Amino acid sequence: MNSAESAALVLALRERGWTAAENGESADLVLLNTCAVRQTAEQRVMGRLAQYQALKKKRRSVEQGFTLIVAGCMAERLGEGLKETFDAVDYVMGTAARSVFPVILETLEKGGTKGSLPLTAQFSFSASHLEEGQFHSFVPIMHGCNNYCSYCIVPYVRGRELSRSPASIMEEIRLLGERGVRAITLLGQNVNSYRFEDGERGMTDFPALLELVARETEKTPIRWVRFLSSHPKDLSSPAIRVMAAHRVFCRHLHLCVQHGSNAVLAAMNRRYTRERYLELVDEIREAMPGISLSTDILVGFPGETEADLERTLDLMERVKFHYAYMYHYNPREGTAAYDLPGRIGEDVKRERLARVIALQKKHTQELLKQRVGSRETILIEGISRKNADELIGRTERDEMVAVPGCLAIGRFAQVSLSSLCGNTFRAKELTLCPGD
Numbered sequence: 068m069n070s071a072e073s074a075a076l077v078l079a080l081r082e083r084g085w086t087a088a089e090n091g092e093s094a095d096l097v098l099l100n101t102c103a104v105r106q107t108a109e110q111r112v113m114g115r116l117a118q119y120q121a122l123k124k125k126r127r128s129v130e131q132g133f134t135l136i137v138a139g140c141m142a143e144r145l146g147e148g149l150k151e152t153f154d155a156v157d158y159v160m161g162t163a164a165r166s167v168f169p170v171i172l173e174t175l176e177k178g179g180t181k182g183s184l185p186l187t188a189q190f191s192f193s194a195s196h197l198e199e200g201q202f203h204s205f206v207p208i209m210h211g212c213n214n215y216c217s218y219c220i221v222p223y224v225r226g227r228e229l230s231r232s233p234a235s236i237m238e239e240i241r242l243l244g245e246r247g248v249r250a251i252t253l254l255g256q257n258v259n260s261y262r263f264e265d266g267e268r269g270m271t272d273f274p275a276l277l278e279l280v281a282r283e284t285e286k287t288p289i290r291w292v293r294f295l296s297s298h299p300k301d302l303s304s305p306a307i308r309v310m311a312a313h314r315v316f317c318r319h320l321h322l323c324v325q326h327g328s329n330a331v332l333a334a335m336n337r338r339y340t341r342e343r344y345l346e347l348v349d350e351i352r353e354a355m356p357g358i359s360l361s362t363d364i365l366v367g368f369p370g371e372t373e374a375d376l377e378r379t380l381d382l383m384e385r386v387k388f389h390y391a392y393m394y395h396y397n398p399r400e401g402t403a404a405y406d407l408p409g410r411i412g413e414d415v416k417r418e419r420l421a422r423v424i425a426l427q428k429k430h431t432q433e434l435l436k437q438r439v440g441s442r443e444t445i446l447i448e449g450i451s452r453k454n455a456d457e458l459i460g461r462t463e464r465d466e467m468v469a470v471p472g473c474l475a476i477g478r479f480a481q482v483s484l485s486s487l488c489g490n491t492f493r494a495k496e497l498t499l500c501p502g503d
């Protein structure tokens with residue numbers, strides 16, 4: 068999500084004629100788009116700010132300095148207080164204030180350097196930024212989150228959920244199609260709770276939006292649509308049915324489970340049970356046989372027992388995820404879980420995480436091996452870094468494929484998966500899909 072937002076800021080700069088400096092040392096404007104999800108990310112930004120503070124002092128002694136803007140979640144969380152810590156900071160632009168970025172640029176273009184943002188700044192969705200030849204784009208459909216998972220800072224730094232209008236989303240899809248985009252990902256903290264109220268047209272929920280997207284993409288060269296992130300408590304049967312009914316939706320779903328123990332899920336304030344999650348998996352697989360599922364797993368939450376961890380391993384055995392993002396809990400100041408008793412020691416967290424990772428690696432390999440020999444459609448994403456005669460593509464199930472050939476990037480092709488090297492398939496018999 069942050070990279071999509073950074074791309075939108077770059078687009079705003081380019082549209083006004085700003086160009087990239089050779090390095091940070093010679094720039095007129097330094098813009099740090101920050102993330103506040105992990106404490107370590109914030110610490111890195113603090114380190115960068117200290118460097119820019121020193122650089123500004125040095126440059127001011129010989130010439131005019133530069134403008135320093137801190138944007139994103141960390142700016143939202145710490146606000147104008149950042150300027151007190153680092154007086155080199157000229158603007159603090161939180162996520163809700165991004166719409167005033169053009170106002171800041173206009174001030175700078177007129178020779179101004181420093182200021183405060185209008186207090187009335189409202190969040191607004193920005194259009195996707197596309198590089199020449201880019202064939203995939205993120206399409207933001209909502210912003211913020213209402214869920215307040217007890218370990219997560221996002222609702223505090225991104226605010227309440229706000230859904231983008233269907234008309235604006237369709238307009239963007241049309242434009243992306245005109246510019247040759249072949250695949251899009253609908254983006255939001257919790258896309259399943261998308262809900263847009265329009266006085267005349269009534270309410271559009273996520274399944275209705277998916278229907279509109281399916282119809283709109285039919286008129287464009289866009290062949291694949293993904294969406295993330297999905298919250299298990301909000302992924303509804305109608306959404307699953309719409310997804311199953313339209314082949315434009317990739318047969319891959321990232322459905323964050325986080326844990327397999329009901330006690331831990333409740334402490335995390337996830338608002339579903341392992342039983343509900345498993346039911347959902349059955350429903351998805353029944354509607355779309357062969358779909359790949361991926362997830363996030365968080366171990367070492369305060370109070371997690373050995374039995375809780377066993378429940379997670381058991382859930383993994385039952386579901387068999389294609390892949391997972393696995394991490395251990397780190398307390399985040401400002402979240403509800405920060406003060407929970409029963410913190411787990413670092414060694415225990417690491418040991419538990421290692422077990423989860425080992426099991427996931429086994430499942431990934433088992434699932435991928437079963438797919439060797441099948442014929443698949445891939446979207447060619449680029450040239451292999453290891454071998455210039457080889458292309459890298461991705462299946463709709465989010466599997467990587469290396470195949471000899473020199474077809475244009477951004478086109479769909481059919482391949483036969485012949486073997487597996489790590490988690491990447493080797494393939495042969497590359498042929499373009501009809502119409503590509």
Ligand code: SF4
Nearest residue numbers: 212214215216219221
């Ligand atoms: S759903 Fe939970 S984990 Fe995801 S952004 Fe919202 S609060 Fe954070």
